[in-house]
Amino acid sequence: MAHAHGNAPSPSESMEAFLNGLWKQNPVFVQVLGMCPTLAVTNSARNAAAMGLATIFVLVCSNTLISLVRKLVQKQVRIATYILIIATFVTMVDYIIKAVSVDVYKALGPFIALIVVNCIILGRAEAFASKNSVGKSILDGLGMGLGFAIALFCLGGVREILGAGTLFGVSLFGPNFQPWVLFLLPSGGFFTLAGWLLIFTWWKERKKRMAEAQQ
């Protein structure tokens, strides 16, 4: 964990804070967090992208505000304060999505409001933003948010391609394609997630074995 100080972070520290969430500590594929939205809204690439963007917004904003007030917040009420801040940004994103697209709003349904209880967000508030400078907290939120969004897109893309034969609503295989509807159903979410976790774990293990072989 990075040291808590108010000085401007060095470029390498900033990069690390950003890349950590994006890759090394990817919230879905490495930490296996936020499974409820990951499985529930990834039945199409568009829904996955919208949920990803909404989560990035909430993560970056809540990390920023929590980092700003970190020295004022007493530890006894910190969780209540963080939840209050997170819920505020979730309510804001709820209004914004409704203003941008009613279709996406209807598709995401209650899962927008449920971003409040997405453990990635409270997790980053408690583990990072409450102990680090604003700049680093923003980068951490951006990295984690992007990592989450990419993971959702990986799931949503595969599920939409196999389950409907389309990507972002554009037909890929023509009218004769018989879609594998199972992938649009909840069970398809588990299968796709399992597939991606398998790839990630295999890749990590392979890297580890190669590093050991080099030694």
Added chain:
Amino acid sequence: MNQAAPQNMPSSAKLIQLMGTVSLVCGLLIVSTHQATLAPIRANQETIMRQTVAELLPGANKQITYGVDGSGNLTVLQGVDAPGPKLFAGYDASGKLIGVVLEGADRGYADVIRAMYSYSLEKQAIIGFKVTELKETPGLGDKIVTDPKFLANFKELDASLKNRIVTVKSGTKKNKWEIDAISGATISSRAVGRLIDKSAKEMIPIIQRNRQRIEGGN
């Protein structure tokens, strides 16, 4: 026992003050976002509603939204977000009434299915149908949105209310007031029949009673 702990505890007043300040800031953020997005949200809902009405009543250049009060009287609405039942009248370029679009909802397999359909006063029939909200099983229940054979039921579905509008088993439609179900999506097809029947029974008598006013467009 730890004697030092109570001394490190901040006073309740301080904690309340802190939470109060954070709540105030959060409240201000929420209210300003609500204010800023109110107009676009209304505009979005209105655009979608207008597009749906135009789709269900081809050739409608002018639309009027009426609200229906408890005693069945109509009032002209400016927006579409007013609560309560509504009807959307569509007129052609010469100001002649093409038809009226109505809303309906009923329980499907997964959740409530919401739909809009157009009613022609001249033909006393339903002449168009569109699902507006659906959470049915992909590949099965969601066929009610796309299946051309099912949608053909609504080209001229008798809504004279002499007979109940019902969904019948796939391939057994004999009368003009029956809806031919989709095989494999029976529950969703039946929900469509019920939602139209329920809404038509409630709204069509009101339309007939206010026919002159709706035709006059005032």
